[in-house]
Amino acid sequence: MNIKKLEVQCNVHYNDYHVINYVVGIFTGYVFHGFDAFWVSENPKDIMEFGRLREKYRKKLVALLKDNTTVLSAKFQHDTS
Numbered sequence: 001m002n003i004k005k006l007e008v009q010c011n012v013h014y015n016d017y018h019v020i021n022y023v024v025g026i027f028t029g030y031v032f033h034g035f036d037a038f039w040v041s042e043n044p045k046d047i048m049e050f051g052r053l054r055e056k057y058r059k060k061l062v063a064l065l066k067d068n069t070t071v072l073s074a075k076f077q078h079d080t081s
Contacts, residue, residue, distance in 0.1 A: 030072050
C-alpha cells in the first residue's frame with residue numbers, strides 16, 4: 001500500500017488512525033470475501049483441505065499484491081450513492 005498516494009487521495013496525514021483503520025478494514029473484508037469465493041470454487045471434500053487451500057489462496061493473493069497494476073475492488077461493499 002502506498003501511504004503517500006493514500007494521503008493525497010484522502011487529503012489526510014498518514015498518521016490519521018481512522019483512515020488507516022478504514023483501509024485495513026476494507027482490505028480484510030476483501031481477503032475474507034475472496035477466500036470464501038475461492039473455497040467454494042475449489043469444492044473441497046472436507047475441512048481437512050483448509051490448510052492446502054489457504055496456502056494456495058495466499059500465493060494467489062501475494063502474486064496479485066506484487067503486481068503494480070492490480071486494483072482491488074470489493075463487490076461486497078454497499079453502494080451508498
